[in-house]
Amino acid sequence: MDQNELRLLESRCIQEEPPECTAACPIHVDVRTFAANVSQEKWEEAWKVLRKAMPFPGILGRICDAPCKERCKRKEAGQAIEIGMLERACVKTQAPKQRIYPLPKKDKTIAIVGSRLSGLTAAWDLARKGYKVTVFDSDSQLGDNLLSMPEEILPHDVVRKELDILFSLGVAAELSSPIGDENFLENLAGRFDAIYLGPDDRDLPFRLTELKGIFSRGFSQYDPKSPVWQAAEGRWAATSMDRFLQKVSQTSGREKEGPFSTRLYTNIDDIPYVPAVKSLNQTSGYTPQEAIKEAGRCLHCECLECVKACSYLEKFGSYPRKYAREIYNNANIVAGRRPANKLINSCSLCGLCEAVCPENFAMQTLCLKARRDMVKKGKMPASAHEFALLDMQFSNSDQFAMALHEPRHESSAYIFFPGCQLCASSPAKVKSVYAHLRETLTGGVGLMLGCCSAPAFWAGEEELFERQFSMWQRKWEDLGRPRIILACSTCYNIFKTYLQEAPIISLWSILDETGLPHDFTGLKDAVPLALHDPCTTRYESHLQTNVRNLLQKMGQPFSELTAKSEYAECCGFGGLMQNANPDLAKTVINRLAGRSSADYVTYCSVCRDNLAGAGKRTVHILDLIFLEDGETDPAARKRPGWSQRQENRLRLKNDLLNELWATESGERIDHAGPVLNISSEAWQVLENRRILVTDLEEVIHQAETSGRKLYNPDSGHFKASLKLYNTTFWVEYIPSDDGFTIYNAYSHRMSVSGKEVQ
Amino acid sequence: MKNSYANPEDLRWKCHKCDMFLSVGPATLTYMGNTINAQLPVCPQCGFVLVSEELALGKIAEVEQLLEDK
Ligand code: SF4
Ligand code: SF4
Ligand code: SF4
Ligand SMILES: [Zn+2]
Numbered sequence: 001m002d003q004n005e006l007r008l009l010e011s012r013c014i015q016e017e018p019p020e021c022t023a024a025c026p027i028h029v030d031v032r033t034f035a036a037n038v039s040q041e042k043w044e045e046a047w048k049v050l051r052k053a054m055p056f057p058g059i060l061g062r063i064c065d066a067p068c069k070e071r072c073k074r075k076e077a078g079q080a081i082e083i084g085m086l087e088r089a090c091v092k093t094q095a096p097k098q099r100i101y102p103l104p105k106k107d108k109t110i111a112i113v114g115s116r117l118s119g120l121t122a123a124w125d126l127a128r129k130g131y132k133v134t135v136f137d138s139d140s141q142l143g144d145n146l147l148s149m150p151e152e153i154l155p156h157d158v159v160r161k162e163l164d165i166l167f168s169l170g171v172a173a174e175l176s177s178p179i180g181d182e183n184f185l186e187n188l189a190g191r192f193d194a195i196y197l198g199p200d201d202r203d204l205p206f207r208l209t210e211l212k213g214i215f216s217r218g219f220s221q222y223d224p225k226s227p228v229w230q231a232a233e234g235r236w237a238a239t240s241m242d243r244f245l246q247k248v249s250q251t252s253g254r255e256k257e258g259p260f261s262t263r264l265y266t267n268i269d270d271i272p273y274v275p276a277v278k279s280l281n282q283t284s285g286y287t288p289q290e291a292i293k294e295a296g297r298c299l300h301c302e303c304l305e306c307v308k309a310c311s312y313l314e315k316f317g318s319y320p321r322k323y324a325r326e327i328y329n330n331a332n333i334v335a336g337r338r339p340a341n342k343l344i345n346s347c348s349l350c351g352l353c354e355a356v357c358p359e360n361f362a363m364q365t366l367c368l369k370a371r372r373d374m375v376k377k378g379k380m381p382a383s384a385h386e387f388a389l390l391d392m393q394f395s396n397s398d399q400f401a402m403a404l405h406e407p408r409h410e411s412s413a414y415i416f417f418p419g420c421q422l423c424a425s426s427p428a429k430v431k432s433v434y435a436h437l438r439e440t441l442t443g444g445v446g447l448m449l450g451c452c453s454a455p456a457f458w459a460g461e462e463e464l465f466e467r468q469f470s471m472w473q474r475k476w477e478d479l480g481r482p483r484i485i486l487a488c489s490t491c492y493n494i495f496k497t498y499l500q501e502a503p504i505i506s507l508w509s510i511l512d513e514t515g516l517p518h519d520f521t522g523l524k525d526a527v528p529l530a531l532h533d534p535c536t537t538r539y540e541s542h543l544q545t546n547v548r549n550l551l552q553k554m555g556q557p558f559s560e561l562t563a564k565s566e567y568a569e570c571c572g573f574g575g576l577m578q579n580a581n582p583d584l585a586k587t588v589i590n591r592l593a594g595r596s597s598a599d600y601v602t603y604c605s606v607c608r609d610n611l612a613g614a615g616k617r618t619v620h621i622l623d624l625i626f627l628e629d630g631e632t633d634p635a636a637r638k639r640p641g642w643s644q645r646q647e648n649r650l651r652l653k654n655d656l657l658n659e660l661w662a663t664e665s666g667e668r669i670d671h672a673g674p675v676l677n678i679s680s681e682a683w684q685v686l687e688n689r690r691i692l693v694t695d696l697e698e699v700i701h702q703a704e705t706s707g708r709k710l711y712n713p714d715s716g717h718f719k720a721s722l723k724l725y726n727t728t729f730w731v732e733y734i735p736s737d738d739g740f741t742i743y744n745a746y747s748h749r750m751s752v753s754g755k756e757v758q
Numbered sequence: 759m760k761n762s763y764a765n766p767e768d769l770r771w772k773c774h775k776c777d778m779f780l781s782v783g784p785a786t787l788t789y790m791g792n793t794i795n796a797q798l799p800v801c802p803q804c805g806f807v808l809v810s811e812e813l814a815l816g817k818i819a820e821v822e823q824l825l826e827d828k
Contacts, residue, residue, distance in 0.1 A: 093780070233785060341827050381826035382790075409808040710771040710780070719771065730809065749822050750789040752798070754805030 001369065006328045009366065011320035012359045019301035021083060024071040024259050026222075026232035029053040031068060031298075033166060038295035040087055040287075044096040050087060051098065055121040055231055056162040059146060061091030062154050063227045067259070073301050079269050079276040081298050082286070089291035102169055103130040108245045109187045110134070113179055115142040116200030117227055122196050123239070127169040129242055130327055134175040134192075147244050152283055165615055189213070194241045198234075204545065210729055215241055231257065241317055265358040266301040266712035281662055306353035306361065310569070311588045312577070313353065313363065318362050320353070327370050338379070344370045346584055347386045349575030350535040355566050364575070371460025373422070375514035382726060383749060384580045385459035387690045389558030390725060391646070393532075393750050395451035396468050400649045403448040403475035412482040413443025415470075416507075417495075419488030420451035424645035425605040425620075425651035427661065430630045432626040433507065434656075437485065441515050445480050452491040458576045467594055476502055489536035489543060489604060490574075508546035508603060508621075515552055516625060523624060528557040532597035532611070532618075533568035541565065547603050547621060554624055561595045567593075571610040578610075589614040599635050606744040613639035643693040675698070675739030691729060691745050699731045700740055717743060723751065762797035763813050771808055773801035780808055787818070790825050 001009075017023075018053045021031035037046035040621050050057040066084030067417050110126050113118045115137045127133045135142060141380065146159045164193050169594050178184055188195050197216040215237045222229045236257055243250050244601075277294040279286045286294060306320060309311045316323065323343060330340035354362040374380040394400065401421070405412050416437055418430045437445045450472070456465035476499065484499075487507040495504050531551070537543045544565055551558050563569040572578050572585030593600075593616035600618040613620040623634035631637075635647040640648060657663050674695060678686070686693075703709040703720030710719040721730045728751070732744040764782045771780050783800040785807045786793060793814065799808040 048764070227776070231783065259802070336828065337824070338827050381823075383822065383826060707775050708806065709774045710806070711774045712771050714770055730811070730814065746811045746814050748809060748818045750787045750818050752785055752807045752809055753786050754783065754785045754798070754800040754807040756803075756805040 001331065006324060009324045009361075010321050012321065012361045013303075013324070013357075015303045015319045015321055016360055017262045017303075018073040018264060019266070020073050021068040021081070021301075023262035023264075024068040025053075026067065026228050026236060027053050028256075029068075029087075029758075032300055033082075033084060034090070035081060035295040035298035036300060038090060038291055040300065041292055043093040043288075046090045047093070047096050051092065055124045055235070056117075056165075057087075058091050058095065058158045059154060060117070060227060060231055061087040062158070063149070065223075065226050067226065067228065071557045073113050073266055073751065074297060074299055074557060075266065078274040078297065082294055083281065084275050084296055084724040085286050088290050089229055089286040089288060090117065092285075093288065100128065100165070100169065102128045106130040106245075106465075108132070108193040108242060109191070111192040111195045111196070113135060113137075113185075113196065113691075114186070115139075115173075116145055116198050117230035118234035118237070118698075119196065119198035120163075121231045122198075122238040123171050124166055124169075124236075125235055125238035127166065127171050127462045129238075131242075131245075132170070132172075134172040134174060135260075136179055136188075138177055138179050140176050142173055142175070145581075146739065168333075184440060185214070188549075194245055194698065196234075196237050196241060211494065213241075213244065215244075254590050257732045258713060262300060265305070266299060267303075267305055268299065271299060305356045305358065306363065309352050309356045309563075310363075310570075311591055312346055312348065312581075312584060313401060315587065316346075316586055320357075320363055320745070322367075324366060327366060331370065331373055331392070340370075340385075341374075341381055342581065343367075344374070345381070345580035346577055347575050348535070348570040348572060348577040348588070350570035351419045351538055352535065352567065352569060355538060367575070368458075368460060371458075371462075372462055375460045375462070380460065385455065385461075385576050386726065388455040388576050389459060389461070389464070390524055392420070392453060392455040393641075394472065396453070399655050401471075402653060402657075403450075403452035403479060404478065404661060405445065405446045406444045409444035409446075411444055412446035412479050414485055415446040415448050415479055415482045416485045416489060416677070417448045417450075417452075417487070419486070419491045419605075420649065421609075421645075422605040423449060423649050423652050425609050425648070426523060426622065427648045427655075428628055429620070429622045429626055430474060430652060431656070432628075433487065433622065436517050436626070437510070444482075445485075446482060447656070448475060448484075449649075450480075452488070452494040454490045454494050455576060457494065458574070465644070471530045473499055489534050489540065492534050492540065492543070505542075506543050506546065508543050508550065511625070512546040512549045516550070520554070520625060523556055524553055526554075526556050528559060528598055529601040529619070530561055531558045531564070532561060532595075532596040532600050532602040532607060534602060534607050535568045535570040535574055536604070538566055538568050550621060550625070551601070556601070556624060558601060559596065559598060564590075565593060571607040572607040573610060578708075580601055582743045585610075586614070609639040610718060612637060641687050642690055643686070646692065646694070675736075677739065679739040681744075682744065686745060689746060691747060695724060695729050696731050696742060698724060699729050700733060703731075704735075728752070743758055761795065763810075764797065764799045765810065765812070766802055768799040768810050769824060771799065773792070775802060775806075776801050776803035778803050780806075787821075788791050789822060790828075792825055 004126045019032050022028050034046050034049040037049060050061055056062050064087055069080045069083050072080035109132045112123045112133060112135045115135055123133045123135050127192055142163055143159055146154060147156055187211050195214040240250060261454040274297050277290050279290050304319060326340045327344060330338045344367050347363055349364040351364050351367055354360050417694060418435055434447060453465050453468035483503040483505060484495060485505055485507055486495060492506055495502060533544055535614050571592060577586040589610050593611055593614045600611055600616060601621055605620055608618050608620040617635035619635045676693060699720055699722040704723045717732050717734055718731045721728055727747045727749055729747045731739045733742050762782060762786050773783050778801055780799040780800050783802060785796055785798040785800055787796060
């Protein structure tokens with residue numbers, strides 16, 4: 001990603017666009033922050049927000065006609081926020097102390113003709129910029145029209161105090177000036193470097209428009225009596241005069257000077273209707289209490305649609321515009337820590353953000369690109385994905401992978417690819433489905449066991465992915481290019497994208513088309529279930545429909561989750577989130593599990609197992625279609641552990657080869673290894689630390705044959721270690737009659753060595 | 759002693775081969791091309807190093823993370 005791509009990406013996220021009120025305000029007061037302060041009774045802070053944008057907040061805050069209100073988002077759910085009344089209530093409180101730091105004095109002089117709000121604002125802005133400013137007025141006092149307003153609206157005292165601030169900046173006044181005189185302007189032009197003619201103070205004599213350095217307002221589309229427009233007018237004139245005197249561009253960077261349209265999106269779907277607070281006394285306006293209440297209605301307009309939808313985005317405390325920069329910076333760190341590694345590797349690549357974002361910002365694309373880049377540069381932390389990649393390699397080794405025609409068939413019209421995780425979770429269902437497909441479909445239904453290699457794809461391991469996936473391409477071609485039946489929607493996506501010449505069909509479509517198995521006897525005491533769509537079906541609405549049809553045909557009542565179809569949530573498996581950030585994956589699955597109190601039904605074995613692991617009663621749709629002997633409550637089935645998942649795959653292949661093809665896998669099954677006694681607490685430790693039983697066996701085997709182990713005379717325990725792959729495993733155990741009792745196990749990745757004493 | 763990670767209970771382990779209690783001695787830790795020297799419980803005879811659970815899941819995991827993010 002280069003700077004330009006980054007900018008483009010950043011501009012897609014509109015979270016930092018201003019809210020409607022600020023965009024509509026001619027001088028762009030930060031109303032959102034202001035209202036937040038008022039609602040929290042932080043009057044001084046509220047004052048400061050006004051001061052930032054407003055000239056003479058004591059005055060303008062009392063009389064602003066609030067054109068912003070017209071565009072306030074709150075009016076779509078109640079009435080617009082009474083922004084003008086809030087400002088009034090604020091500036092009636094004690095003003096906090098203020099120090100003004102004008103820029104260093106400049107030698108240029110400026111004349112301001114007229115002392116309405118526009119002229120005074122121009123004087124205020126230019127004085128702060130360091131110019132020597134003189135205000136001319138035909139009246140005997142400045143701000144005559146302000147001082148003629150009713151005292152209860154704008155007390156004279158307030159006007160005088162604000163004007164005193166102007167004088168304190170060195171602004172001079174020439175009162176009772178003959179500003180209507182023929183030669184007045186010409187005289188000024190001789191004395192000053194630039195002149196501002198306030199609106200309504202006089203019409204510019206035609207011949208003078210040719211004089212350089214005279215600024216006046218142009219034709220305006222707005223109400224000239226509007227105080228805030230007058231202030232804005234003075235401000236823009238001040239900017240023009242400053243640029244004229246500095247000899248810089250008059251136009252650049254001024255596009256957003258007046259009201260502009262904002263791209264900010266704010267979802268108000270769930271915002272309850274609340275009408276504006278009425279002030280009991282119309283003339284004096286809101287009491288502080290009324291103002292606080294009214295400010296509390298402000299929606300604090302912002303987008304954050306994706307952050308609200310995704311626990312990952314929420315967890316890292318910011319939003320995609322900021323994340324894009326963090327990820328960009330991360331890639332450009334030459335030496336030192338890369339703080340965004342965890343951010344990049346924690347995304348589940350589920351694409352929900354893109355689906356909910358009004359601008360379709362795809363965080364998953366950003367994270368996947370960054371991962372690929374890290375892998376290419378050798379900067380991917382080894383621990384982030386290794387466990388999953390090893391599991392994938394196990395699936396695609398001879399221990400599990402195979403591709404065969406249906407027994408007693410020479411060719412295949414179809415090939416069933418159940419995917420690694422269904423086999424890991426419910427090998428029995430795979431057998432039932434395969435039997436059903438052979439019975440229902442003609443032309444031969446082959447079987448292909450293995451992993452589609454999605455983990456390599458998610459890890460950003462492009463080469464590894466290509467290598468592993470091309471194996472499926474070859475096997476598919478060797479089998480005569482049959483139609484591929486896929487039970488897993490992750491596999492479905494991978495095959496659809498990377499083997500486009502292959503005809504693929506989802507198992508759910510086949511079952512929907514061919515009907516339920518003829519021995520399906522109906523569901524006993526079906527309780528309503530809540531349906532969870534796997535996130536990988538987000539844009540496969542036909543699969544979602546197939547599953548709904550199947551549930552209906554079975555007579556299974558079900559309800560929909562709010563996060564469904566296009567807005568389906570990930571279970572934490574996607575993108576290897578579970579590997580790179582197990583804690584976050586827990587948050588994610590718990591949130592999904594909490595969406596309904598009903599038991600869930602889903603059609604992804606990993607979703608099923610992760611939900612079960614979070615204590616949520618969940619069935620896989622295959623549990624409903626193919627009842628297993630003796631299975632009474634499939635929703636209560638525990639999530640098989642990591643070791644069990646490998647064991648299930650090993651056995652499945654071996655069983656199928658034995659039962660259907662009458663051959664043997666030749667792989668280590670029912671090995672005469674030692675029995676390991678593992679308490680349930682020890683099991684939990686192994687699961688959390690992702691240590692497999694096969695790892696334990698190897699450590700113990702090595703220790704027992706070599707004698708290299710530690711012994712603790714106090715407990716009688718042995719302890720041994722062995723480096724496997726890139727990890728060193730430690731096991732604490734005691735030999736027992738039939739094998740070994742396991743007490744503890746842990747691992748680390750650093751290599752450790754000591755010195756042998758000669 | 760700097761970089762020393764040994765608890766009294768670590769020294770209650772004996773090297774099975776050499777039949778000697780572990781004592782605090784020099785050990786080398788390497789990861790991703792970085793080498794760190796530390797004092798750990800080792801067999802005084804053959805140099806077998808014990809990495810305790812506490813050390814593996816604590817300090818070592820922390821340093822691994824740091825080196826991986828470099
Ligand atoms: S949904 Fe997220 S990425 Fe999209 S504009 Fe809003 S905050 Fe930015
Ligand atoms: S609700 Fe608040 S932030 Fe949104 S437009 Fe209205 S005043 Fe501004
Ligand atoms: S986890 Fe999903 S929704 Fe969240 S950022 Fe990643 S792809 Fe987007
Ligand atoms: Zn020894």
